[in-house]
Amino acid sequence: QVQLVESGGGLVQAGGSGRLSCAASGRTFSTYAMGWFRQAPGKEREFVAAISKSGGSTYYADSVKGRFTISRDAAKNTVYLQMNSLKPEDTAVYYCAATRTSILKIAGRYDYWGQGTQVTVSS
16 A cells, blocks of 8 residues: 655646655555656546656646656655646646656556645746
8 A cells, every 4th residue: 555645736826846745654665666646637537757666757738848847755755756847837736646657647547646745837
């Protein structure tokens, strides 16, 4: 069992930056690939970024490529999402998730989810 707790959301002006954190419980953090998803009101949950178990590979949605960076710290059992050049369309609830599969862009393949953290980007 893995418990995930996100933090770092809030209100940011367009063009600004923010960093989300996701702390994972348990001793098996390194056996999970991690992902970030987001869901805006009235829209489906969408893939944002993912990182492999080792941290050696990262994947991004086209909409955030070049602006967002995902990373993980094995010693802290934490995954991060650094968000730069934020846009109003980035406004959403952001979720982190853990999976033991190598299919990282599909929400349904993730086993554990955090409660989500709201990110609001004002124009």
